[in-house]
Amino acid sequence: MTRKQQEQQNDIIGSFAIETFQDDLLYWFERQQRDLPWRQSRDAYRIWVSEIMLQQTRVDTVIPYYERFMERFPTVEKLADAELEEVYKYWEGLGYYSRARNLHSAVKEVKERYGGTVPDTPEDVHALKGVGPYTAGAILSIAYGLPEPAVDGNVMRVLSRIFLIEEDIAKVSTRKVFEAVVRRIIAHRNPSFFNQALMELGALICIPRSPRCGSCPVASHCRAREQGVQEALPVKKKAKQGRVEERGVALVRREDGRWLIHKRPESGLLANLWEFPNVECQGEAEAREKISMHMYGAFGVKCTPQDLVMEHSHVFSHLQWNLHTYICRYEGQDGEQGEAAVKDRMLWVTIDEMENYPFSVSHKKIVEALHEGFQQSLSWSSGQ
DNA sequence: TAGGCGTGGAC
DNA sequence: TGTCCAAGCCT
Numbered sequence: 001m002t003r004k005q006q007e008q009q010n011d012i013i014g015s016f017a018i019e020t021f022q023d024d025l026l027y028w029f030e031r032q033q034r035d036l037p038w039r040q041s042r043d044a045y046r047i048w049v050s051e052i053m054l055q056q057t058r059v060d061t062v063i064p065y066y067e068r069f070m071e072r073f074p075t076v077e078k079l080a081d082a083e084l085e086e087v088y089k090y091w092e093g094l095g096y097y098s099r100a101r102n103l104h105s106a107v108k109e110v111k112e113r114y115g116g117t118v119p120d121t122p123e124d125v126h127a128l129k130g131v132g133p134y135t136a137g138a139i140l141s142i143a144y145g146l147p148e149p150a151v152d153g154n155v156m157r158v159l160s161r162i163f164l165i166e167e168d169i170a171k172v173s174t175r176k177v178f179e180a181v182v183r184r185i186i187a188h189r190n191p192s193f194f195n196q197a198l199m200e201l202g203a204l205i206c207i208p209r210s211p212r213c214g215s216c217p218v219a220s221h222c223r224a225r226e227q228g229v230q231e232a233l234p235v236k237k238k239a240k241q242g243r244v245e246e247r248g249v250a251l252v253r254r255e256d257g258r259w260l261i262h263k264r265p266e267s268g269l270l271a272n273l274w275e276f277p278n279v280e281c282q283g284e285a286e287a288r289e290k291i292s293m294h295m296y297g298a299f300g301v302k303c304t305p306q307d308l309v310m311e312h313s314h315v316f317s318h319l320q321w322n323l324h325t326y327i328c329r330y331e332g333q334d335g336e337q338g339e340a341a342v343k344d345r346m347l348w349v350t351i352d353e354m355e356n357y358p359f360s361v362s363h364k365k366i367v368e369a370l371h372e373g374f375q376q377s378l379s380w381s382s383g384q
Numbered sequence: 385t386a387g388g389c390g391t392g393g394a395c
Numbered sequence: 396t397g398t399c400c401a402a403g404c405c406t
Contacts, residue, residue: 054402061392061401095390098405132404152402172385199402208400209395239399240387269389316390317400361391 012163012177013184021221022187022194028217029197032204034059037066042192044118044143045076045107051138052099052130059203065094076118079104080111088272088358095361097271102130120144133175138195147191149182151175154202155195160234161206161224170237242318248287249278249325249366250295252303258348259370260301261357269319274357276366278323284308287324295328299346300335303328309374314362325366 033039036059038050049069053062069090073079079087084104091100106128110118118139119125126136137150149155156169156178163181167174187194205212211230213219224230252260262277264270279294281287288305295301305326314321349357354367 051402056389056401056403057391058393058401093391095392096403098389099403102404130404134403138402150402153400154402170386196402203402271389314390316388318388318390 012165012181016163016185017221018185021185021218024217024221025197025201026187026190026193029193029200033196033200034204037063037070042143044120044139046070047143048118048131048135048139049073049103051135052103053094055099055135056096057094061094065090076107076110076116080108080116084272085358089356092273092358093361093364097273099130101272105129106131118143120146122148133179137179141191141195143192145190145192147183147186147188149179149186150195150199151178151182152199154199154206155182157208157234158198158202158206161211161230162218162222164223164227164229164233166233166235168237169234170239242316242320244320244322246281246283246287246322246324247278248281248291248294248305249276249323249363250291250303250305250328251276251309251325251366251370252295252301252328252330254330254348256348258350259354260299261347261349261354262299263345263347263357269316270360272358273360273363274354275360275363276325281324284324288326291326291328296334299333301333302331304331310366310369312362312365314365321362323362323366325369 038046041047050062050066053066053069072090073082073087082104084101087100087104088097091097094100109128110116114124119128120140120143122136122140125131125139126133131139134150134152137148140146140148141150153169156175159165159178159181160167160169165177165181167177169175182195182198201216201218205216209231213222213225213230216222216225219225222230224233250260254260260277261274264273264275266272277291277295277299279290281290291305292303295303305328307327308324309327310323310325312323312325314323347357351367351370354370359367
């Protein structure tokens with residue numbers, strides 16, 4: 001750390017009552033912490049899995065996924081030996097699917113390079129796929145008791161208020177400011193509880209809007225509270241609005257009653273997940289022609305879109321799909337055309353067999369509508 | 385550095 | 396209904 005950075009940090013910390021703050025925070029956490037599944041063990045693998053699942057994902061959403069996942073993959077060995085497709089199936093609906101791919105890859109590395117034991121140095125942990133600065137700090141402090149910062153959105157919100165830090169938390173570089181602060185104030189007698197307590201405080205008390213300062217165990221330490229500006233922190237630049245895509249979706253049933261599904265590419269949006277063939281289009285008029293061309297070009301399947309059976313939209317963090325789903329008349333398949341491009345990424349399956357393949361939520365809704373025969377599907381619903 | 389990358393809950 | 400956002404990471 002340069003001398004200038006040191007001086008900046010001294011400004012931030014100032015005459016802060018570190019020991020009293022630690023006592024107040026830890027006392028509160030020991031009494032008020034939630035009983036969560038991943039808190040029943042300090043096994044580094046279990047902590048690791050929970051931290052990956054919790055990235056940008058709510059606790060209530062994660063719990064059932066975590067329980068199912070740990071029952072099926074209780075150890076590094078079990079997960080490393082599983083097929084990626086099955087891991088995806090356990091991740092289906094949780095989102096950010098590269099987390100599952102990276103976790104599976106990293107667990108294989110731990111098995112092979114470290115004999116199945118999660119490494120306990122910052123360099124080795126951070127080198128694992130999908131493990132960034134936050135997750136590395138969480139594993140090292142919670143599982144191994146090391147005094148490493150674990151700075152997530154909660155921690156930045158809490159500390160931005162306590163120390164009145166006005167840097168934009170949307171900037172990657174800002175995280176380092178908070179890591180430096182944590183290194184100054186972390187309780188070395190219990191780094192695990194200290195880090196978890198900061199996050200728990202952010203989740204339960206020091207929430208984004210209308211923080212519950214009246215119930216806050218460290219309100220007396222809070223500079224934002226003192227000045228009445230807690231609602232204005234943290235500073236965060238607004239995200240850009242995502243674009244909208246119209247997509248025509250093809251439901252093609254062969255004479256034997258099987259439907260065509262497609263496995264998405266290995267990278268990018270919804271990588272490796274299954275879906276019904278679809279193509280970007282402008283309006284309904286263009287959709288039928290585009291679908292017909294796409295089906296032959298990509299799959300060698302000749303078909304004609306007929307009834308528009310379902311319309312629904314799906315909102316991603318950076319993109320919105322408006323999906324127009326057509327039942328298509330199957331008119332044969334040209335083995336010379338298209339098939340080579342997709343190889344084993346296309347399959348003809350029965351409706352029941354679709355349960356065996358991981359689908360994204362937007363296409364899972366189409367599977368469900370197929371089950372119901374599209375009785376109630378001819379209406380728009382936003383992201384539901 | 386900024387944008388890609390999912391989903392569902394809260395207000 | 397729209398908007399924000401929740402225990403981030405990768406490129």
